[in-house]
Structure formats: C-alpha cells, structure tokens
Amino acid sequence: MNPDLADRLAPFRAETLGRGIPPEDVERWIALARPSATLVTGGDGPVVGRFGGPLMLPADTPDPWFPLLATLDCAALPEETTGLRLPPDGRLLLFGFPEMTYYGGTAGEVVHIPEGTPVEERNTRCPHVFGEEGDGFDATDALALHEQFPQEELRLAPDVSLPHHFLAPSPEPGGETITLPGHPRARDLAEVWHETCGGIVVDGPLRIGGYAFHECTETDPVADAAADAEEARRHRGDSAELPAPGEWTLLAQWDIGLTGREGSTLHWVVPRQDLPEHRFDRAHASFFWNPWPPEPPRGSVPKRRGAPRTP
Template sequence: MTPETRDRLRPFRDEAIARGIPAGDVERWLATARPCATLTRDGEGPVVGHFGGPLLLPADTPDPAHPFVASLDLAALPAHATDLPLPPDGRLLLFAFPETADDPETMGSVVYVPAGSAVVERDRHAWNSFDIDDDEAMFEAFPQGPLRATPQVSLPHHHAVEFLDKPGSGPLPGHPRSEELAAVWKSLRDDIAPEGPLQIGGYADEEAIYTDPLAVAVTRAVEAAEAGRWDGPVSGDVSDWVLLADWQTGMDVPGWESATVHWVIQREDLTARHFDRAFTSVFWNP
C-alpha cells in the first residue's frame, strides 16, 4: 500500500478502531485494498471514454450479441489507476444486457480494439435481431456522454464466503471481523472513495451483498462452460479471476435501479489480452 493510499484510508482505520475492532484485524483488512478507477459523466478527471456513441469495430469482428454500453480509451486512463495488466493503449468496448439469465450464460462481452486498427461504424441495434420493443426501450435508456476517470481505492464490500462442506457461510478467511469491517467501509465509502456508475478494477459491489459477486460470476462461468454455453477452459478457483469492470445501471437506467453488471476475466486471459474470454454476470432484484 502506498503512503498516499494509507493516508486516504486513515479515517477508515480510525473509525474501525473506535468501534472496538482490534488494530491487527484492521491492518489485515487494509492490506487487501486495491486501486480502481471510478468513471462518471461529471467531475474534473480526464475523459477516458464514453457511454454509448457510435459503435466502431474492425470489419472482421462479428456483431456483438448484447447491447453496447461504453468504450474506454486505455491510453487516457491515469497511470496506476488500477492494478490490472491492461494494454497501454487501444480501446476496450463493453457490452451487456442488464438482466439475470434464466440459464447459465454470459450476459455481455468485451471487445479490445488495438490502437491503429481500421474500424467501421456498425449498427448499434444489431443485437436486437427480433426487434423486441421492450428490449429496445431499455437500450434507448442507456446513458450517453463522456466518461471522466478518478483514481480511487477499493476495499471489500462483501464479508462472507459460502461453506463448501456444509450449508451456510462464515467470515472471510483470515478476517474474523470481516462483517464489522465491511460495515465500516459502507459507512465511510462516500467520503473516502465515492462510487460512480462505472468502475474499472477493484472489488465488485451490488445492492444486496454478503458474498463476493466475483465468486458468483465465476460459478456461473463454470456452469455455462459445463452446459456448453461458454467456451472453456474455465477455472473454478476465484483467485484465478479479477473484476474487469462494474456497471451500476441503477444510476442511469430507469427500471433497473437495483441492477449491477460485472465483467470478470481470468488473470491469464487478461495478461494474454484475450478479452473475448471475459464473462458477464448480472445481479438484478426487480
């Protein structure tokens, strides 16, 4: 942890200790902090992408099967804004349908367009091949406009893991006071690291949370691969995966107030720039 991050998290440390949580437990929790980038349509940070806009893809890239959400200019992302091994340039395009799936399948995709690639404008509505009016109305409500980045710090929002050998859940391994520590973060996050509609890296968040949304996404990816709806190989070990991006759709899309889109990817796929191997999981409590 950098001195700047430790100083930024000092109010969290002070509040946790004031609530009676031992200093050792607090320090172990602080050691889990990760850098992330919060993207908003206002603020003073640099413009690093856009919600919506024209869909520009290489001619040989198939039409994505899900609605276009946003594009990110990786060269414009502030240095060290995340700890993800992202390419230094090029564009990352995010696609998603922000509803939970009836069957185990990905609800979105990611396309990486290397810098200098020849691109052509594509039909942003091609995903809706059946011309379903309700789906089109949802897509038309997607946010539009430039996205500005603010480097932030992220701590876990979740506090429990599901037991593998019996029903129920328990504290995060190595963190017996995890529920209390997550509660402290929830109470102070708006002051320390305000959230935005889109987050790159860090920890996943959603409306009702006690276990890690990343772990849920990994389980769904494994189930999708086993059902033949997503190509393997797929690791069931959560430590082999990272959160690529979160989209809190409730900040932007009326009717989807409690929905969150999680784009996740295996570490080795991210390092190899196999963004077509990203999996998209959605939490929605309609």
C-alpha cells in the same frame, strides 16, 4: 498504492478502532485495499472514454449480441490507477444489457481493438433491443431500457477499494459459506466500510478494477460471476475448463440506475491470467438486480440471489 489514496482510508480506520475492532484485524483488512478507477460524467479529470457512441469494429470481428455500453482508452487507464494489467494501447469496448440470464449465461461481452486497427461502423445482433419484424418478441420494455443508455464522455477519478463481502465458499464438500479465512471480524469490517465508504470513494456510474459490490453483497460478486461462467460452460457442453473462481478479477462494474432497473448492477469479470495476454474472449458479465417493488418487469427472470429491499 498511491499514498494519497491510502490516506483516504483514515476515516475507515478511525471508525473501526472506535468500535473496538482489534487493530491487527483492521490493518489486515486495510492491507486488502486496491486501487481502482471510477469513471464519472462530470468534473475536470482527463477524458478516458465515453458511454455510447457509434459501434466501430474491425471487419473480421463478429457482430456482438449485446449493445455497446462504453468505449475506453486503454492507454489512459494505467495499472497503477486501475490495479489491472490492461493492454497498453487501443480501445476496450464493454457490451451488455441489464437483464437476467439462464443457466449462468453472460449478460455482456468485452472486445479489445489494438491501436491502428481499421474499423467500420456496425450494429448488434440483439433483436429485443432493436427489434426485428416477425420475431414474435415483445421488445417494449427492452427498447425503453436501451433508450436510457447513457451517451456521455467519461472522465477519470483515481479511487480506492476495499471488500464489501465477508463470506467465502466453505472448503468442505457440500458446505455453504464461512467467514473470510484470516479475517474473523470480516462482517464487522465490511459493515464499517459500507457505512463509511460514501465519504471516501468517488461517486460514479462505471468502475474499473477494485472490488465488486451490489446492493446485497455478502459473498464476492466476482467469485459468483466466475461460478456462473462455469455453469454456462457446462450447459454449453464446452470441454475447455475455466480457472477457479478465486483466479478471476473485476474488470468493470456499471451501477445502472435506469428507470425500471433501479438497484441493479452489471459486473464484467475476467480470468486474471488473461489480462497480460490481452485476451477477453473468456470475460463474463453478471447481472444483479434487487428490485422494489419485487415484481420484475414483463419478460424478465426472477433473480437468484439477494432479497427485495424493505420499504
């Protein structure tokens, strides 16, 4: 990791030691730090992509179901900045929609277009975003959300990331969760990170790489999303096995902030082994929402994790 980014963790280290957390526990936690890229819509960093814009795809790529959120320049997102082995060139397209899904289904998809590939302007197949006459679906809420999707350039801010979660699945059959193995003070360390990270990390709407988080992070959202992908595979009757949850990584996180989806997050996760192969067909997008007031908008499905915020 870039030493300058590691130095930014000094406030976290000082606060943890000041609370009496043993130095060896603190250093083991800091050793988990990962580089990440926060993409912002202002500042003077290099432009690495954009929110929105026309959807341009190769002729042989199927129409995506979800609307386009962002297009990223892979060459402008090197591994030393993101911690990810992204393709060395071309564009990475993130699709998604902030809505709960059934049976672990994905809330988005990812497409990589190699440099120099001919493309044509396309549209999505999602009727509840653009509406279709006679489809019988009330798209009022969905249309209001889609109209708020950002349409701006995205600039790069190198960042640093530590875990927000402190629990892991139990190794015992039928067990629930345990403290992260090897980190007996994980809950305390995650709490200090939650309290100090606002003065350390960059505030931006889209994050590439690093650790995933949302408003109720206790277990790793990446592992949770990977478990959802496995549930969806079984529900489809797909015989192709997926890697274990611990073998997935965060590709991107959108901290949504749309009116009607306050407190929500989209995570795109991918099997780590797929990145060097430049394949994204197994990518899975997981939507988390912690609504307040607790009643979600019309047509949505109650969330499965977390709890409503208290006023």
